[in-house]
Amino acid sequence: MQTQGIAASPGVVFGRAFLYGEEELRIVETEIEESGIEEELNRFQEAVEKARREYNEIQKKIAMEIGKEMTRLFDAHLMLLEDAAEETIQRIREERKNAEFTFYQILEKVKSAILSTGNGYLGERTVDIQDVEKRVLRNLMGTKSQTLGRLDCPVVIVARDLTPSDTASLDRRKVLGFATDLGGRTSHAAIVARSLGVPAVVGLGDISRRVRHGDLLILDGIRGVVYINPDQETLKLYQREKERFIQYERELLTFKDLPATTLDGRTVEVVANIELAEEIDSAIYYGAQGIGLYRTEYLYLARSSLPSEEEQYQAYRYIAEKMAPYPVIIRTFDLGGDKLLTGQDTVHELNPFLGWRAIRVSLKLLEVFKTQLRAILRASVMGNLRIMFPMISGLEELRRAKAILEETKQDLREERIAFDENCELGVMIEIPSAALVADQLAKEVDFFSIGTNDLIQYTIAVDRGNERIAYLFNPLHPAVLRLIKMIIEAGHNNGIWVGMCGEMSGEPLDIWLLLGLGLDEFSMSPIVLPEVKKIIRSITYKEAKTVAQRALELNTAEEVEAFIKCMMDEKLCGRFELQ
């Protein structure tokens, strides 16, 4: 059986499916001998105790992150747990069946009794019952709870969707690839897959419902197809495809350590986007000449307290040292304020992308901001670090942020703590307002990095995660191209360099155009580095400028795409072609 989705990360892989988010528990009914009753009861009690502890942990976490009132939500679970446990113990003694079956029976009875009344409100309470049931059964049966951090063997992860929280604790050595129901080329799963260098197919619609744990999958990240339990013929065919792809990749690898120099001698910087410290090895392997974007959000996610200055310092220092003497650009916190633990009530925003996030949060939560800046500055003596502010919307905001940075530097000077006084400061240009006043901003920073992912969203007013309108998200839209040109020119006119860390800079089709517009630095997922170098080395800067000029004269994204494709087919021996 095969299913078509969107190719999000290239490659071909064979592997067993790991369904993330769904748990399958099969209850078996067995009789227990008289002599084994005590042991069975002990086993059950332990499982219950574990569940009790889990709920207490959850309540503690909630108390810290949201507030004490909300912990009441789990009081019902605890009471239910106690009641059900008591009755189960009694019944095990009476009926001498195993704990799983007995417990399951008791709770199922409660559930069906409630559901049969047709009472809507109570019907929702079955969710609570379900949770208690699953939790204890899981503990009894020894099924490890679903975290991607504890995978037993290499698997293909199949899920409805994957969020940064899901992948934050990923055991990357065990991931063969990703397949998700939702998402597009720039969704989180796609980005992580490319950083890890594994294939991914997204936007499959219903794969998480079609696949079961352990199903054999062929993940074709080139064509965007997934085969579930393929037949012999398909397996053989794909074995050949896989070998062809490996061969192609091997050829590409010959470019990885070469400089990104055009045929007529213009050299640009080709660097990597990373978010987890482990990805540094991948970046170095694929020939990154630096880190163009180190996303720091991961230090704040999937944990119950804010990362301390020391903790952050260690993280930044590690990367600085590993990449030295190559530059590393550290972007300050870039998430919604609700992801931080403030102890205040979290406000649900209707438009989070237009809301309280990134630099806006940092400028409000000064302690948190300063802690991060201190950690970065302290680590700056260990290598070649640069600081970058996200989501800057205008000059006033930039000046405020710079003032905080200067305050922090002054503090460190007074404390006699060393930092790199020449640490470069840049901003991400990802909001149209910033692009339009780029000339003003350029006078007050050392560099720009164009964040095309968000720039395109804001400019065309499209949510790249919304499948219905995702077709509108196109980096080659003339409006986007004009803005990029504007940004690069504003930067160069004011003597600063301009890089790009959005997915566009790693998109083979767009390289010549960006090159021709004068982009100085290309930052991308490590796996694409060799191919991008190859593409840069295949043209002269003069020709690239012509490509850019012509492209900007065209009227639609489709025309631009067709034009570039045509040129690339002529010049290069074609990319990896599907047969």
Place this chain on the structure above:
Amino acid sequence: MLFVQVASKFDSEVHLEKDGVRVNGKSIMEVMMLAAERGSEVVIIAEGADEKKAVERLVALINSRFDED
């Protein structure tokens, strides 16, 4: 479930009765199964040293609003 929490605080036995079905007021499972909705009539039965207080308290609780929980 607030009712069960409050009921459990008392020494007396507490039972809830609706349409002839009587359940243990201190057991969340049983109370859930009784599936009493708003507007339905329930009888609160308490037996023990603090039975009077228990009934008073529980009646007040139910009357007070009881939308969530």
